[in-house]
Amino acid sequence: MEKEKRNRALIVMLVLCVIFVILSVLTAHEKGEMGISEVMRDAVLHEHEKISLFGLFDANPSLVSAFVVTALLLFAALLIRVIVIPKFSMIPGRFQMVLELLVGYFDKLSKTYSPHRNIFLGAYTFCAGTYICIGTLFELLGIQAVNTHGASMALPAPLADINGAVALGCLSYLVILSGGIASNGLKGIGLTLKEFSLPLSMSFRLFGALLSGLLVTELVYFYIHLSYLLPVVVAVLFTLIHALVQAYVLTLLTAMFYGEVSEKREKKAKKKKE
Template sequence: MSNNINNIEQLSSSISLSAVEVGKHLYWQIGPYKVHGQVFIVTWLVMGTLLGIAFAGTRTLKRIPENFQNFMEYVLEFLQDIAKNQIGEHEYRPWVPYVSTIFLFILGSNWAGALIPWKLIQLPEGELAAPTNDINTTVALALMTSLAYFYAGLRKNGIGYFSRYIEPTPVLLPINILEDFTKPLSLSFRLFGNVLADELVVSVFTLLVPILVPLPVMILGLFASSIQALIFSTLSAAYIGEAIEGHGEHE
């Protein structure tokens, strides 16, 4: 009887420990769910900015591009190259919107966290930061990529897509299945860890030294943020290309 009581006490303490929350958050109640309000606020601002730039750059299209339209076409060519190089010249076009959206959203989110002094804006609870500074956002992006490459593989190869799990030998079945779980984990934690580390470094330098000294660190952070967006979108395209081909040539 005493052992059962001890087990119950240990279980209750474990549940209490799992409910411990790191930091404070501004919660919004949406039906039965609670969401982090500060993440939604910055996410909407980033999406609104991206949509505004896209509208401004495509409002008056000309046959011979000038000024901002020229810049927008350069960005489009750059994003098309990411998809083409990883997915293949004959299969990449349907995936350009997805790869481009992933890259631009992550880039906009990272730069919003690096350039805008969100800490100056006071909230009832929590504080504003880059959406990619929240593990929920990065995990959601990684899961979207997982769904995308499963869809790509099934759409191209049908049920035969699952034969890749026993290639080149059925002995590798557990490892190949485990790989599909490690891909989203790797994508999400890499992005989350790098963005969080960058914001922490800039915050510490700003507190310890005058405002002009952390500028080189901020510039380095902008460069690192751009690289993280490129890595995430490139790996997403590579996983989609691998699923379409049905083997691990991209790995």
């Protein structure tokens, strides 16, 4: 009896799959639409697909994503602050443990790599790590927006845009510079400027890493046939790994360089002339 039920369910699922395959082939890209090379080029440069920002100017979709992510994060933080944090107990529950784990991780990271000056660094790495991680996972939601051509498009990760990556990379460099100045004054500026390639490397590392994920996903799922060969879970796992790795890498690098330049340098004793 149970075997019959199982067979029946399998047949129903198979029929549904065949129907979806036929429908997906029928609704596939028409020849007039963008090809893969154009899609990938636009994913990098955002030349065609732009979104009007309150009618003021046409912005890259990632900027809109950045605003949406910020709004979502701030709303979630407000809810947590109002509802969850006042109920914190000495023996933490699951959610409290997750929050404490997050805050504790970034606090420990900053204390490990910059033991002499770490209060601001801890807060910065926490915010940057959260932004990168949640911002990257945001693309999984596939929130739709209307571009300037009137077509709908899924909002990408905020840092999959070179402008977002440059902003975060340069800001991290400025934070490192501020640590150097606060600890060593003018000498700190010198120490930080020595690493002049840091903003470039940080920006492009972040951009490259996040963009590569986007491009691979675009490439794989652009062709309808590959959508059946590779399950969706591959893209999800790929994005998850990106989110965690990039958040870890940027915060770790920032903490390391911050600790290095903010370390107190003792003045060398002048050699006495004999």
